[in-house]
Amino acid sequence: NNSTTLTRGGRVYAKKRKAKRAQVEEVVxxxxxxxxxxxxxxxxxxxxxxxxxxxxxxxxRQEKLDMRRERREQLKDQFTE
Structure with missing residues (x-):
């Protein structure tokens, strides 16, 4: 319908006016x-x-502890062989 096509802009402007009214007035x-x-x-x-x-x-510190643990495991494996 041609009238709905031509009046569609009115809804857009109404939406913009409503959004403008809903803005915050003052920031404190x-x-x-x-x-x-x-x-x-x-x-x-x-x-x-x-x-x-x-x-x-x-x-x-964690890296140091991990390295010590790995070294202990390697030594343990060496002695078990």
């Missing part, structure tokens, strides 16, 4: 949380580094 920030976020970049960076160092230490 908590001043203390905003301040701690804006001033805490260095602290978070240091925390990330400390976490990475701790992870690396744990990984190295």
């Amino acid at each position: 920030f908590d001043p203390t949380a905003r301040h701690s976020f804006l001033t805490g970049f260095h602290k978070r960076k240091v925390q990330r580094r400390e976490h990475a160092v701790a992870e690396a230490k744990a990984y190295e």
Whole structure:
């Protein structure tokens, strides 16, 4: 039908108007949380580094333990032969 084709745009504009009315009027920030976020970049960076160092230490320790276990198993196999 030609009239439905020609009036389809009205629905699109109505949808846009409805979406525009549903927008948020004002965004409110908590001043203390905003301040701690804006001033805490260095602290978070240091925390990330400390976490990475701790992870690396744990990984190295585990690798060392695995190597010792493998060496013990090799020596054990050598003596059983």
